Amino acid sequence: MLNIKNFGLVTEKVTDFTLSDLQFIWDLKYSIKIDTVSLFDVYNKSILDISFILIPKQNVKNYKVEFRFHNLGSLQLNAGGTAIQLTGFEILDIMDSGWESKKYLVSDIENEDDFKFYCNEIEVISIEEIELWIG
Numbered sequence: 001m002l003n004i005k006n007f008g009l010v011t012e013k014v015t016d017f018t019l020s021d022l023q024f025i026w027d028l029k030y031s032i033k034i035d036t037v038s039l040f041d042v043y044n045k046s047i048l049d050i051s052f053i054l055i056p057k058q059n060v061k062n063y064k065v066e067f068r069f070h071n072l073g074s075l076q077l078n079a080g081g082t083a084i085q086l087t088g089f090e091i092l093d094i095m096d097s098g099w100e101s102k103k104y105l106v107s108d109i110e111n112e113d114d115f116k117f118y119c120n121e122i123e124v125i126s127i128e129e130i131e132l133w134i135g
Contacts, residue, residue, distance in 0.1 A: 002091055002104070005123035010065055013127055014056045019091060024053035025084035026064055030075070046072040048117070049125065052086075053132065064130045070121035073102050078114040087111060091122065 010017050028050045035043040047070055054063040088109030095103050102118035 002093060002122070004067075004091075005121070007124055009124045009127050010054070010063075013061075013063060013129075014054065016057060017054070019089050021054050021056055022052040022065065022089045023055050023086055025079075025086065026051040026053050028077075030072075045070060048072055048075070048119070052089075053130075054127075061129050062132050063127050065127045066125040068123050068125050069104075069106065069117070069119040070123075071101075071119055073118040075117040076113065076115065084115075086115070094118070 014021065028048065031047050031049075032039070033045045033047055035041070035045070038044075047068060049066060049068050051064050051066045054065045056063075086108045088111075090107060090109050092105040092107075093103065094105050101120070103120050104122060105116070105118055106122075107116040108114065
């Protein structure tokens, strides 16, 4: 099981939640937490906040779920148009695969060249019910 902080926020609302229920990207924000005076210092940490549209299997209520990914590596995002649809969102634990500094591979399996990155830590920031017609 993945070690995602505050994961219970999601499973409290959607008991049978799986990562494939995250079907669209609503919003994303890349930032750097600066620990020293130099912008390119190795002590600085990158942060990626992504808000996903969660469409549960029951499809009764939709949610916006915000995840925070810490200490990114090799961020790839190729998007155009309006909605960014995910066709096979997954998070893989890669700690045992020899990567010294990264713990997770985050990607869209079917479109890995369009959406993929590595990170050290993942947390759920918030979840809220939304009224959104998708069609």
